[in-house]
Amino acid sequence: MNPLFDQRRYLIPFRSGLLPQIFTGVLVIGGGVAGLRAALAAAERGAEVILLTKGPFEQTATAWAQGGVAAALEPGDTFESHVQDTLTAGAGLCDRDVVQMVVEEGAERVRELFEWGMRVDAGDDGKPTPGIEGGHSARRIYHAGGDSTGAEIQRLLTERVRAHAAIRVFEKCFALDLVTPSDEPGSPVMGAITHHPRYGLQMIWARSTILASGGAGGVYRETTNPPQATADGLAMAYRAGAEIADAAFVQFHPTALYLAGAPRLLISEAIRGEGAHLVDTSGHRFMRDVHELGELAPRDVVSQAIVRQMHKQGGRHVWLDCRHIERFAERFPGIASRLKQFELDPQRDAIPVHPAAHYTIGGVRTDADGRTSVPGLYAAGEAACTGLHGANRLASNSLLEGLVFGDRAGRKATNGNGFTSGGGGAPSSPPVPIVSDIRPSDHAELDLADVRSSLRSAMWRNAGLVRNGPRLTDLAEMLGFWAKYTLDKIFDEPMGWETQNLLLAGAIIARSAAWREESRGCHVRDDCTGTDDAFCAHDAWRRGRDEPTRTPVGEALVS
Ligand SMILES: Cc1cc2nc3c(=O)[nH]c(=O)nc-3n(C[C@H](O)[C@H](O)[C@H](O)COP(=O)(O)OP(=O)(O)OC[C@H]3O[C@@H](n4cnc5c(N)ncnc54)[C@H](O)[C@@H]3O)c2cc1C
Structure with missing residues (x-):
């Protein structure tokens, strides 16, 4: 990870004593x-x-x-x-x-x-x-x-x-x-x-x-x-x-709504549980070729099968066919009403779906x-x-x-550390003055929306469902380059702060994915297939350290 990511302690310059307390x-x-x-x-x-x-x-x-x-x-x-x-x-x-x-x-x-x-x-x-x-x-x-x-x-x-x-x-x-x-x-x-x-x-x-x-x-x-x-x-x-x-x-969910401009609404697994079919552009129920549980195979298996099918056929999504599910709107009222906002009726239309990042x-x-x-x-x-x-x-x-x-x-959080029973625990004065000095950047103004969208696309391509060493290395280089003229800025509103946070989080995810030279759970690498006992441990990274702490599974995470 580029050392730039470890340099800034605070996002903005401030003197604590000059702010409302x-x-x-x-x-x-x-x-x-x-x-x-x-x-x-x-x-x-x-x-x-x-x-x-x-x-x-x-x-x-x-x-x-x-x-x-x-x-x-x-x-x-x-x-x-x-x-x-x-x-x-x-x-x-x-x-x-x-x-x-x-x-x-x-x-x-x-x-x-x-x-x-x-x-x-x-x-x-x-x-x-x-x-x-x-x-x-x-x-x-x-x-x-x-x-x-x-x-x-x-x-x-x-x-x-x-x-x-x-x-x-x-x-x-x-x-x-x-x-x-x-x-x-x-x-x-x-x-x-x-x-x-x-x-x-x-x-x-x-x-x-x-x-x-x-x-x-x-x-x-x-x-x-x-x-x-x-x-x-x-x-x-x-x-x-x-x-x-x-x-x-990062867990990916196989079935998010895929419509240009629409939020990636989650189409719950429960709908596949009720018998919905996943079909490709030629109407073929491809999950039956992939896993004995068909559409109900584990999430990562379904997500990867969808991506493979899209690559094979050149499509941008597959279809979730629920037209045969009776009383859909009664059983899934929230999803039915959100789909209606996009003129989709699951009783009449197949729903375009695509995997999406779901859980960190x-x-x-x-x-x-x-x-x-x-x-x-x-x-x-x-x-x-x-x-x-x-x-x-x-x-x-x-x-x-x-x-x-x-x-x-x-x-x-209410144990020790100055808490007395029933006392509320609030300190009565600022414990220490805190000063953050950051020099304003001399780099050019940024189109924040463009940085964000480039970052999100790069993460999807290179640290998404299927990863490998060379793509993760490319990603680290891209993020490091963008960091040079994004992390040095001082922003005054959430869009800027969030973009800086996203960039740092992307770099942290990419570094851990590059380190983990195995495939395990939802981390899948096509250059290191299968689990490796050497990686049966938690990797924990801290600012300023180039190597992770490895904690064997089952040992206390924080001593
Ligand atoms: C579409 C969808 C469906 C899901 N379905 C299920 C399910 O059926 N069952 C299940 O167990 N899990 C499900 N999950 C996962 C689950 O919902 C989440 O993991 C869980 O709700 C996270 O709760 P949380 O309190 O950690 O964070 P959140 O519920 O995400 O709350 C985060 C809070 O932090 C605040 N916040 C963030 N940054 C800042 C900041 N800088 N300053 C101030 N405040 C900040 C936000 O405003 C928000 O209030 C689903 C997730 C999604 C997205």
Whole structure:
């Protein structure tokens, strides 16, 4: 990775003493499932909490989640079965203790959602009716509104957060960087510098900071993620000296809507579960030639088969044919109404689909309590790498992870570090002055939209579904070149900061993918096929280090 990526500690120049000062016990960056659950847990333990979201509340990956949340709650299902399914999907890289803990505590967290009033889909007797998804060996996927589970969880948790007197919510408030007294990795995080369109730059000082800022899907041209998924958390944690683990692992979803100009709407696996066919441009059901499970083969198998078929035929997408599925709109109301916005009726039209980046498995490395390698900094949800998903995520395990790690990080963040019971925990004055000096760049003005689109295309081509050494080397060179005249700039609005974060996240993903000379889970290289025991470890990278820390699977991620 070009050393330029390691040079800048902060995105902008500032002097903390000259900015408005805000104090809190716990700062939570992110208002999806992980951030909301963390804020509630910290506030329940008596902490004063500030929660930031960079967009409106409902613009999160959480609110977009369709399928459901997994929990082994039904008679006949067992924790062990859920654990085994997770380990199988994770292709040898899951940490078993973490999986066991998430499966067991996750069941409690999901039951708690029901008690709090989640409108879970239920039968005539009022009992929730879980569904089944690829990779699960029992019916344990709890859903709401058919295909609107995430929106329901977002609604429920947002209402509770808004009703809690100890939680202040700053909506549309962009966190630029985590602040530390020194620029050396290991220096403790003491809050963040933020920007609000009305109030400008502000210093938020906190005893503990929880990063729950979601994933990095926006680094790819094709993604199912909301526009907010620009890897800000990953990038700011890296700049602050935290370790980023398993970045090579990005899960691609096989079926996203593919229409010029339309967002890549996820077309849920559940539709293939109901019998939808994948057909190529000549109407052939090609998945039957590829895998015994046909359209229900694992996600990475289906994604790769689609790409191969498109290359063979020269097409830009394949088709998902649902015309024979009865009562489609009743069963999948959310998807049907989104398709209608593009004049598509699944009962009449085949749907053009294409794989897209879906879930960021790697992230800020944490232990089982959400603690990162930097004192004062916690991470939860898609921003974190906890060891749960290993090399591939089992469907519907991520909302679960957000609930469990949000709760754990929220509780842990109020332990020690100046918190006294019921005292709120906010520092009363700025702990240290922090100064960031950056010289303005003498390079030319930039067309930011063009940089972003070039980056996303390059990532898709060179670090997408199938990778190899030469293409990853080319990618690293391209990113390094763009970094020369993009990372030296000082921007004054989110589009610029996000572009710088995306570029850094792209470089971190590319470096991890180049290092991992094997194919495992969702990381596929056509020059290193098959798994290699030498890589049965987590790779974690830190600013200023050329080599990763390798942690064998099962050992604590953060000591
Ligand atoms: C289309 C789709 C369908 C999915 N379906 C499922 C499913 O059925 N089941 C399942 O388990 N998982 C599913 N997932 C994955 C799951 O939704 C996510 O992994 C999970 O919701 C992530 O939650 P989170 O709290 O970590 O982040 P998010 O929900 O993405 O929230 C991130 C928050 O961070 C804030 N933020 C980001 N950057 C900044 C910044 N710089 N400053 C301030 N705030 C910031 C954002 O504003 C947002 O509030 C799906 C994902 C997608 C995209």
